[in-house]
Amino acid sequence: MATPPGRALPQPTPETQHFWDGTKAGQLLLQTCDDCRKTYFPPRPFCPVCASRNVTITPASGKATLYSYVIHHRPVPGFTPPYAIAVVELAEGPRMMTNIVDCPQTPEALVLDMPLEVVFEAQSDAITLPFFRPISSVAKG
């Protein structure tokens, strides 16, 4: 997906730097609590269930399903409407906001619970964003 200029980009913080280093290296990194085994997102240096600081950074499989979305029809810098703003449910459990690429931005093409996989697209030297595409689109290249 050619990305028009102007999209708002994240500025990592000490607690999230590993996540953005991960996307730049082609990995979607989650965190898992060593004590209660909860896998969670967004990043923070402690478990949001049991407050343990014993957490391990774990690569996600990149597999997800489409949980919900809207198709936005208003102009936003960096986007050409209409475009979908989606929330996907990762195979590991956590959900995240993203865009769906390699897929028409229509209700007919965007079917809830459809299988997706992560793709990474560099936005700047520092920031690579995780997007998701239908798994069936892999065959089409």
Add this chain to the structure above:
Amino acid sequence: MPHNTVAVVGAAETTDMGVITNLSQIGLHADAAINAMKDCGLQPKDIDGIACANETPVQLAHYLGITPSWVDGTAVGGCSFMIHVRHAAAAIEAGLAKTILITHGESGKSRIGNPPRSVHPQSLNGQFEQPFGPMGPPSMFTIPVLRYMKTYGITVEQIAQVAVVQREWAGMNPRATFRNPITTDDVLNSRMIAYPFRLLMCCLVTDGGGALILTSAERAKDFPTKPVYILGTGESAETPMVSQMENFTTSRAFRVAGPTAFREAGIAHKDVDHLMIYDAFAHLPIYGLEDLGFLPRGEAAGFIAARNTAPGGTLPLNTNGGGLSYMHSGMYGMYALQESIRQMRGIAPAQIPGAKISVCHGVGGMFAASGTIIFSNQAP
């Protein structure tokens, strides 16, 4: 712990509503506050507690000439005012203040003295939502709905009914921004904003404000206005990121705030004569009816489409026309509270005859926070 030891004795909205070009945001706060003080015969020297959200209590104290001994600047979005009422009731019960003023003013349309909101790129929202193209509530508050519709087999036509029914209530309210009747087709043919949401399923953008004055139920008898007692209150918070809601078919913040208020009030749902559910978008009354326990999961849209919440229905809902048709300056909760007070005083434009209990439920942010207040006009 029933809270019916505290009452609202002063209540007023801004003099004008809609597009207000002669007042800035703090001026709207003051206009509403002065109207509320006049309503119950008080002056700034009589106020010893203040609360507000989009301005600081410091600015309010200075601007209105109030010397408070209790301040609350809770700012969790549009339900901040329900939470202010809850905190104020507790403060009065605890003896921290005697007479508390809660104000709201918002230049949401004209944007005078109301700087544009921005999402900081280092915030969690800025890092993990904003890069994917949301632009304000119409593109975020709406994201959970397709999951709700699939889970319960709800159609967009049913959700559109929320807007149609509320316009009927607005038609009875001379101060409502939009009063002409609309049909389901009008809603479904209005401009697409964020599929599946069309323009008439989204709230207005207006200027306005409102203020409330609370005191003890005992002192309330000495005021010129009909006291409106606070029976029960609740509040909660869930997440600043709509993508991180636990479940897209229900709000955890609603499920904490609502039942807490009902328990505190000691009432059953069948006791409720009048209901306000903050409607920034047409799906919110549906979530609210279910999360507050009025209806089983998945049944609220059909309940509204069957006209149960319409004029003449068994559960009058959003009788001022709501955020969809009455007004919505950005943080709507104050206007929902004002309509509950009018209904309990018996002076609402679309008055529910004999109404004794009103439930007023608010949301803050995009399902981020919640506050619920249960009012009664029956002396404790």
